[in-house]
Amino acid sequence: MNTERPTFDLLVVGGGINGVGSALDAAGRGLKVMLCEMNDLGSATSSNSSKLIHGGLRYLEHYEFRLVRESLAEREVMIKKAPHIVRPLRFRLPHQPHLRPAWMIRAGLFLYDHLSTRTTLAGSHNIQFSADSPLKAGIKKGFEYSDGWVDDARLVVLNAVAAREKGADIRTRTRCIKAVREQNMWQVTLEHQITGDTEVVYARALINASGPWVSKLFDSALASPAPQNVRLVKGSHIVVPRLHDEAEAYILQNEDDRIVFVIPFEDDFSLIGTTDVDYQGDPSQVAISEEETDYLIEIANSYFKQQINSRDIVTTYSGVRPLLDDESDSAQAVTRDYTLELDDGNGRAPLLSIFGGKITTYRKLAEAAIDRISQYFPQATGTWTETAPLPGGEFTDxxxxxxxxxxxxxxxxxxxxxxxxxxxxxxxxxxxxxxxxxxxxxxxxxxxxxxxxxxxxxxxxxxxxxxxxxxxxxxxxxxxxxxxxxxxxxxxxxxxxxxxxxxxxxx
Missing domain, CATH: 1.10.8.870 (Alpha-glycerophosphate oxidase, cap domain)
Incomplete structure (x- = not known):
């Protein structure tokens, strides 16, 4: 083997939140890390979320207690780690008795308050909507609880900045076009998307964190079958001039069992989403459909006095979530949990592939991924990310x-x-x-x-x-x-x- 080639302990393919989180965790444990991303950091799923660090109240209906508990605990961690881009946010849930009985929502909120320890976030309570509420006159009762807001794209970038500070080599606009095991190493061919130049590097371990492309990477670069399938679920959002002057977000129930958030956005706007529809096709070509636009407008108009139409839309965005295909009937019922698949080629050159996940639990996912990889690196130190602030987050308020x-x-x-x-x-x-x-x-x-x-x-x-x-x-x-x-x-x-x-x- 040509020893002059750049050699890394770990090469991470994919610059979304799971990729940068894993690169940062590994670099902080003393591993020599490279990350390659074919486009911009966070340019697919990770910058097109609902911008929430949340426990996932609706996941309780699908009995995802472990995921909800982990997510609730991570809200507190993230508010402390990144107080510039993460903040507490109160949510109001208008009660619609024909959709879910009050006792069911109260039971869910009780679990939400108590499944994990809260230190910074206030608990839930019942509320009465007065005549000057932004909601329509017929809506009198509701519930209020806490979750968190995040600037998702900046969360990705700041993890990459932190990884670089720990010595990681972060390459954007750089695509992994081939990865083969050669002796006990991965020989990886990278293609720069601006110049077209190619480069070969070596790595002792590989992480496939390519999100919606996680299965496709097996076909295109790894020349082997994917161990799991992902189900692509599209979530679309619209941004309109602000629907109300209150600081709270709203969570709206719909007849089809889906929920839609209306979130204060960049001071003067309201962010309305998401849609949760199955998606086939190229994840990079994802866009909102006319049906989704109508759906979001219709649900907002069914709750709020301030009526909107398609001419009010300032911008839209859509993202594709690569969820683990658990063969659920509906897109909203598919698990938001993650699976890590490890293939070590009979003890040589491990490959760890990340399937699924959600932005709230990215740090725990990355920690679990690097725990798995660390068994091949006796020099790797222990977990460390829980209390370390992200760059720029070294302040209290x-x-x-x-x-x-x-x-x-x-x-x-x-x-x-x-x-x-x-x-x-x-x-x-x-x-x-x-x-x-x-x-x-x-x-x-x-x-x-x-x-x-x-x-x-x-x-x-x-x-x-x-x-x-x-x-x-x-x-x-x-x-x-x-x-x-x-x-x-x-x-x-x-x-x-x-x-x-x-x-x-x-x-």
């Missing part, structure tokens, strides 16, 4: 951080300070470092986005395209005009050769 930023940068507009704290936490200092005025932040592209932040996102967070920048690293696509987006796109492409852009994805 957002208000104090805003005050301290205001002291160092008194010229910062309040709206910009708020957004920086919510996106970057203490990493805001890396963007602002040395600036003495707004002019020092460079060109203003609109909506409080300055060149300093754009450059930071290019050099430190693997940003290549306009979509990476305005939908995944930030949510400024909601606010920027077509002309402003055009200027940004020119800056992203015009100032960088393909080779420079390729180098960015190796940072």
């Amino acid at each position: 957002k208000e104090s951080l805003k005050v301290s930023l205001g002291r160092v940068y008194p010229w910062l507009p309040e709206a910009l300070t708020t957004r920086l704290v919510r996106s970057y936490g203490t990493l805001s200092h890396q963007i602002l470092d040395g600036a003495k005025s707004l002019e020092d932040l460079g060109q203003h592209y609109g909506a409080g986005l300055y060149q300093r932040e754009v450059d930071y996102l290019i050099t430190r967070e693997w940003t290549h395209t306009l979509e990476d920048l305005i939908w995944r690293r930030t949510k400024l696509g909601l606010r920027l005009s077509a002309e402003q987006c055009h200027d940004l796109e020119n800056y992203l492409t015009g100032n960088r050769t393909p080779q420079q852009r390729a180098n960015d994805s190796h940072h």
